[in-house]
Amino acid sequence: MSPSVSVDDTGWFVSRTDADAHIPRIYCFAHAGGDSRSFLAWQDELGDEAELVAVCPPGRAHRAREPRPTLAEFAQGAAAAIAVGGSGTEHGPPVYLFGHSLGSLVAFETARRLRELPALRRLFVSGVSAPSLAPSQRVCDLAALEGREFAEALRFFEGLPPEVLAHEDLLDLLLPGVIADFRMAAGYRYRPAPPLTVGVTLIAGRDDAYLDADKLALWDRECVTSPACHWVDGGHFHFRDKGPSAVIDLLLAAVRTDQHIEVI
Template structure:
């Protein structure tokens, strides 16, 4: 795998035939995906995507917007991808993965986009996200708690919030400034995976993804809320494995409808 600062990975013992680029949620750490590698086994090398100004790249300038961030990610992926690959993103990461896919639409090795826990881009940003991005301090923390994913100790301790939440605030600011631009649908399939109890994203928010691909959407529902994969990553990992194996056995998968689990 490339030694680019954009990527973190835990390579398999032998060279995997496929790459799965994973974009974290707002305030998330790309390294959190690396534990999924053991479940993918030798089917694919999982690669976490690290944004400038976040995580291990705190000393770098933060991007001005999602478009700039997607441009950088697309350049990094295009330079590194030497095998068929898909893009996976959760929540904020799904928007970024989508915009990255748009910029990679002509790349011959791009196979699929998996959007997790995210409304259709043309509906973003939601009013709740716009209002949350304007808040500060404890009000911001309490508003973010609606989405889930914050440990109780963070909600209770302002000191921990000051330490752990600056990246989350910055990502909410990026999302609140996102402006969808109509474009031709992607020439690859799009799979959606969402928690059934997600209070922010439901069927009404998902159906408009149908405008973003020339192929039919594939829906996959998991038990749980917005962070359905927190207790058990199986719903997300099983979906990735299914797509990867189906594509590996069907060279023309970009043109075919692949049935999921």
């Protein structure tokens, strides 16, 4: 771990050691098999306008010895930690949630659990269909596989680079975590609930084979106000294909708009 970042007291969050406690916080949830700490590399482009916070669930990274949660347990734990992390107070920093793929689904369920939190400003979801469609049959089928068969089927989701697929030792190291995350996704059970009053932004890669407009349209049912939908260049991992600038621009635009409204 870089010396410039640290784990908070709850173990849930990793962010800059010298982070300003009062600036807006963007809590980041990673895709299946991903490490949310990788999003901290975007911090330089955000400057001091917002603080990126990696959300680290039990069973991963520095929490590897803890039992892995279900998706609902992950969302509940993250929501509770966010609420007591300063943002639950009257003058706490504004809260934004950003997730990609499986992380988007967790971020959505976290937002549901934070619907009474005044500091919650916006939910950003990337690379995911509407929650009512989850889990897809493809995800369930993939979650039932093991080893090399799983790795080959994962190609559809662009989950592992070709050089990793060709390296047996790397596969042995990485696959258990990815498989566990897909089984978490396969175990998700959507439950209808009142729509979110907070704003929602959808981000989708134009070349994402897993997404289309129909799969995104059902997000309308989850929001009081129709979500803003942004198609960006790239595939499922558009921020890898074309860089994160398109996502960062959307994050900064939301933060700046909210800050302007608060000043007025």
